[in-house]
Amino acid sequence: MSEIEELRAEVERLRGEYLKAGSYWDERNDRQNAAIDRARMERAQAEDAETEATERAEAAEAALTSEREAHAGLLARLEALADVADERLRQDEKWGEQNHDPAVWLAILTEEVGELAEAILFDHSNGDERNHTHSADMRTEAIQVAAVAVQFVQFLDRRALAEPAAPVAAEEGGER
Helix, strand or coil: CCHHHHHHHHHHHHHHHHHHHHHHHHHHHHHHHHHHHHHHHHHHHHHHHHHHHHHHHHHHHHHHHHHHHHHHHHHHHHHHHHHHHHHHHHHHHHHCCCCCCHHHHHHHHHHHHHHHHHHHHHHHHHCCCCCCCCHHHHHHHHHHHHHHHHHHHHHHHHHHHHCCCCCCCCCCCCCC
């Protein structure tokens, strides 16, 4: 073999190795790019999952906060009603069952409302507008107003039960 043929054979061999090496690097780059793409996809999925988890957590927290507020509102109502019931018991212990004329009930209720108004005006004119220093007095008077109103309702119910039922008028001729 001549020197030129040897050189050509060497060039062909080098070209083959070069193509093999290029193919190797292309395959390696393809594998690396695929791995990078998978990692990006996994990261995006993880971010989506994190976003969904955060949204679910925020929704659960909002629901819990709403439920707590509802429970707090219910508890406050129950506490207020219990305080009115306690005041009613205190009134019964102090005065016993009261069966006044409705005009007297109006006077008693008006007197209690007047005491509430006095507490409100005192707080408004003497208290700190932000602190409402006499709110406890207002609450106490409001409970007494509610208790007297309940006592009046109880009187009306007792009176209605004690009255005989009114006779029903007979219809004449079946038509009115």
